Amino acid sequence: MKKTKWIWAVLTFVILTALLFGAAQALLVPHDRAANPEAFLLQDYFEADTAQDEVVFVGDCEVYEAFSPVVLWQKYGISSRVCGTPQQLVWHSYAVLEEVFERSDPKVIVLGVYGLIYSEPQSEAYNRMVLDHLPASSTKWQVLSDAIVEGESKLSYAFPLLRYHDRWSQLSWQDVTTLFSHQEPVSVRGYLVQNGVVAGNAPSHEGALPPRATAFGEMALDYFDRIVTLCRDNNAELVLIKAPTDSWRYPWHEEYEAQVVALAEQYGLPYYNFLNEIETIGLNYTTDTYDAGLHLNVYGAEKLTAYFGKILVENYQLTDTRLRDHDCVVWTEDIARYEAQKKEGAK
Amino acid sequence: MSLSLAFVLFLAVLLPLYFLAPRRGQWIILLIGSIIFYGFSGWRNLCVLIALTIIVYVFGRLLGRSLDRQTEILKAHRADGSWDKPTRRAFRDRCVARRKWLLAAGVVLTLSLLAVFKYDSLLIQTVNMLAGTSYPGPKLVVPLGLSYVTLSAISYMVDVSRGQLAPEKNLAKLTLFIFYFPQMWQGPINRYDELAPQLFAIHSFDAPRALQGALRALWGGVKKVVVANTVGLAVQAVMQASGNLGGTWTWLMILLYSIQIYADFTGGMDIALGVSHVLGIGLYENFDRPFGACSVADYWRRWHRSMGRFFTDYVFYPLSVSRLSQKLSRLSRRLPLWTATLVTWALTGLWHGAGWNFVVWGLCNGLFILLSQELRPLRRRFGEKFSRVAASRPLTWLCCSGTLFTVGLFRTLDLSPDAGRVLSLWGRAATPSAVVGLFDASLWTALGLSIAQWGLIALGVLAMWLVGRATPHVGDVHTPSLGERLARRPMLCAVVCALMVVAIVVFGRYGLGYNAMDFIYGQF
Incomplete structure (x- = not known):
């Protein structure tokens, strides 16, 4: 048999396999943003033009539910973006920041400190909400090694089909239509609008947390150190914050607080614990939370953002981008979506 | 290595090496590959299989030597006519009996490895049942493919003792017969006379x-x-x-x-x-x-x-x-x-x-x-x-x-x-x-x-x-x-x-x- 025939056969196999694999991956990897908005927060970031961002927030749900970039811009002209994801741990934040500095030149990085209390990988689902969206890089590969939980395959982060292939039996027509339709961002610059109001009175659930006396883990501290270095190398100020929660469920123990204060001192970083500023901010846990005190709703977030924006403009030399025509055009669209979501709730 | 992707990667490395290796060295590549493959299942398993190989090799050689000795002596005595037929028969019977004992020892040793890892729990469970005791017993994991390889090993020793097969003198070649990786998951149970000629033959790539x-x-x-x-x-x-x-x-x-x-x-x-x-x-x-x-x-x-x-x-x-x-x-x-x-x-x-x-x-x-x-x-x-x-x-x-x-x-x-x-x-x-x-x-x-x-x-x-x-x-x-x-x-x-x-x-x-x-x- 002719050699060329075999070469063509091999080429056909490779190309056809790649095409079918690609098509299956596009269809089976979850892509309906409305079905699970939290999973697409970072995708919003990577699809946006982020070059003008001067303030970037990283951290877990306490961050992406607490700071509204729209309010920061409207009140102070600060161009900001939230790169938070559910249970974003320190190593996740580090990987995200590497990408942030690749795409923009922010002056201030705001890091939520809650992730510091975890020193072990926690959950595949939350890993995926960050790492599935990050482009391939040596940092991603390195963080993957530390972040994956037992039984997870690193390769499935390069080829998510290997993880999501099981969805073939649950496919719906919606999966096909959303594949070919344009989908709106789920957030407004990373802030996920929640307009519900549910007052806090649920019972304590401390069992899910590491013991209060636990010292921050080696891995968490190592990645924290890397974040500090990364920010310094990129001439960005790192600001530590603890978002306010009505902390009956995931309490912020004084042992945690002491360690963060010590870290801030050690690295010479500003640290704001908004739990101590509840009254000054004007937060009211009967109206400013959508899930009984665990997270702020849009009304609480607006209050906190207004308060924190003042701190930012007073302490850092940030540009008031409201004066730039180009920025106004960009923001008009975001503000319109923000107002709509505030009225109707997040899509 | 039992994971499919690791196995695909293993093949992606082994196959080119196998076909590009010098013709006479192909089986050595296969041997090294098979040992590496098995090594992924754990060093303890590797030790067990090495022990099995040594047992089979030693008993194969002993059985083969016994057969050779019997043939030589009978040939010599037949040539000089010093032994009559009943003496020759008595000698042959003694040799056969000796080989039976050797074979039994080899089989028992081979099976004992399987018994230790596979039948330990059954033995303890039965003792507990009969004696009304409740010894927990160790929970050993059967090394990959041991059940199959044991039967292949026994068939090799039996065939050698019957004179149907010449014992393998090269330990490395016998090791390849035992370790050959495709048979490790679940067989088939191979016979030396069928598999060995293919293992040591020269194979070029055929699309x-x-x-x-x-x-x-x-x-x-x-x-x-x-x-x-x-x-x-x-x-x-x-x-x-x-x-x-x-x-x-x-x-x-x-x-x-x-x-x-x-x-x-x-x-x-x-x-x-x-x-x-x-x-x-x-x-x-x-x-x-x-x-x-x-x-x-x-x-x-x-x-x-x-x-x-x-x-x-x-x-x-x-x-x-x-x-x-x-x-x-x-x-x-x-x-x-x-x-x-x-x-x-x-x-x-x-x-x-x-x-x-x-x-x-x-x-x-x-x-x-x-x-x-x-x-x-x-x-x-x-x-x-x-x-x-x-x-x-x-x-x-x-x-x-x-x-x-x-x-x-x-x-x-x-x-x-x-x-x-x-x-x-x-x-x-x-x-x-x-x-x-x-x-x-x-x-x-x-x-x-x-x-x-x-x-x-x-x-x-x-x-x-x-x-x-x-x-x-x-x-x-x-x-x-x-x-x-x-x-x-x-x-x-x-x-x-x-x-x-x-x-x-x-x-x-x-x-x-x-x-x-x-x-x-x-x-x-």
């Missing part, structure tokens, strides 16, 4: 052969990862719900477990034979269209043929002609056959698993085969009287279905160590409510599989049946296999391969919390 091998391996992957693992979910669900299902449990298990074990075992075997075929090494065909068997005995000639051949040649025949059989034949002409058959099947059961339920399973098969043999004259008379009916297709179908049902029924004994409970469920399966229960739609939805998954299983069964029908019988050299026919059209082959790869990736069950390549027969 059509490689394509045939790849097709077969991929088809095996589809059967294992897609069909067997998906049905496995339902089997697991039925196992967990066994208390609520009553006699319906038996019907479900006959159906589902039969599909699972067929797809699992033949799939694994297709992967092993396909990979080996790419290397140019043909392994023993372990299946010969078992679903076409018209009796249980016929079924066992078609299913796991290498195991059947081992137990026939090394247990059944020696038992049948043993002195014990001769003594028993004085009591009844059929008694030696019954004894040899039941002992062989009890041992077959014991080899399958370390539990008395497996012995019961073996005895059930043995008894059924014996009973059908006893009824053979009746069948013959029926055939003579109603020749048209006997040769009709519906009756053949009925026989085949009945065989599959019977084997499937016996196989349910694999599933629970409590053989008594399974046997009682057999009884309850005969009730009308148990049969009616099968047609309850809620039962099928409660098994945790979606309609799409049931559809996939049905499609898989249909595809297995069609491919099975298109596969020629073992030994039929005139009909080309499906792989051979496809390999003549490389473009079509490329498309089929691509479809199978994507089918495995998309429809396969693997990933988090799931070892896709854990074979059922690998646990035996």
